[in-house]
Amino acid sequence: MKPKIISWNVRGLNDASKRLQVKNLLREWNADIVCLQETKLKTVTTNNIRSIWSCVYIDWALLAANGASGGVLLMWDQWVVEKLEVAMGLFTVACSFRSASDGFKWAFAGIYGPNIDRDRRLLWDELAGPYSWWDVPWCIGGDFNAIRFTSECFGNRRMRLAMSEFSECIFELNLVDLPLAGGLYTWANNQTWSRLDRFLISPEWEIHFPEVWQKRLPRLCLDHWPIMLDCGGIQRRRQHFKFENMWLKSEGFVDRVG
Numbered sequence: 001m002k003p004k005i006i007s008w009n010v011r012g013l014n015d016a017s018k019r020l021q022v023k024n025l026l027r028e029w030n031a032d033i034v035c036l037q038e039t040k041l042k043t044v045t046t047n048n049i050r051s052i053w054s055c056v057y058i059d060w061a062l063l064a065a066n067g068a069s070g071g072v073l074l075m076w077d078q079w080v081v082e083k084l085e086v087a088m089g090l091f092t093v094a095c096s097f098r099s100a101s102d103g104f105k106w107a108f109a110g111i112y113g114p115n116i117d118r119d120r121r122l123l124w125d126e127l128a129g130p131y132s133w134w135d136v137p138w139c140i141g142g143d144f145n146a147i148r149f150t151s152e153c154f155g156n157r158r159m160r161l162a163m164s165e166f167s168e169c170i171f172e173l174n175l176v177d178l179p180l181a182g183g184l185y186t187w188a189n190n191q192t193w194s195r196l197d198r199f200l201i202s203p204e205w206e207i208h209f210p211e212v213w214q215k216r217l218p219r220l221c222l223d224h225w226p227i228m229l230d231c232g233g234i235q236r237r238r239q240h241f242k243f244e245n246m247w248l249k250s251e252g253f254v255d256r257v258g
Helices: 016-029 046-050 117-133 161-172 203-208 245-249 253-257
Strands: 004-009 033-037 058-063 072-077 081-088 092-099 105-112 138-143 197-201 213-216 227-230
Touching (some): 004 016, 004 105, 004 138, 033 138, 058 081, 072 081, 072 092, 072 105, 081 117, 092 117, 105 117, 117 161, 138 203, 138 227, 197 203, 197 227
Parallel strands (some): 004 033, 105 138
Antiparallel strands (some): 058 072, 081 092, 092 105, 138 197, 213 227
8 A cells, every 4th residue: 555645734624614625625635644734623523523534444633723723633544554652742743653554664743833933943853752762664744834945935035044954853853855746835825935835754764665756736725735745656857956054064974975
């Protein structure tokens, strides 16, 4: 089984008509695991879940909203993966899984990142926790509320400390930042476009799913595009090399490439 994982900032799920729209699209996309951010839900029932996703063998984990904002809902098809452990943070829902088809053990973390720099540093530290506890291949996805490069934002080209800290976190956790097919950006308003949403994977995950790729899906009348991580594969385009300044901080890096 080569899973399909959906990540989407839905900007609230309290409205029944919104839940129906999401449900219809998830059925069309034929997802196996779904991570929804900014749900604005404090609690959910089985009926709530089934009004969002029509998967028969569904299970879920909810990071409750803080007041009228935030919240992460992670759902999965138990016919595809078996939940082993769950870890909750301030900004993350992490689950370790065993794939039903081949027994492959791995972990997923769903992210809804803060938009304040000092809180983003808490997110980077929070990610390092379960990543170190569970010695398995990893996939991390969601709305990070952060970009890595100025090329990932149109309308605001300022270099910010948050960008380098995000890249440093990816480097320290040894994650692979896959290129995005289907468009350059995942969020837009009337003046600015940014790539705030993405999937990151460990090298071991990519070894197990060598054809993995991520793509932007069609957008509703929301400011975020949903994205999909598809392990089924397509022919990849040539990837552009991007040098990271923090590589120079790694002990022995210059000797290895010199």
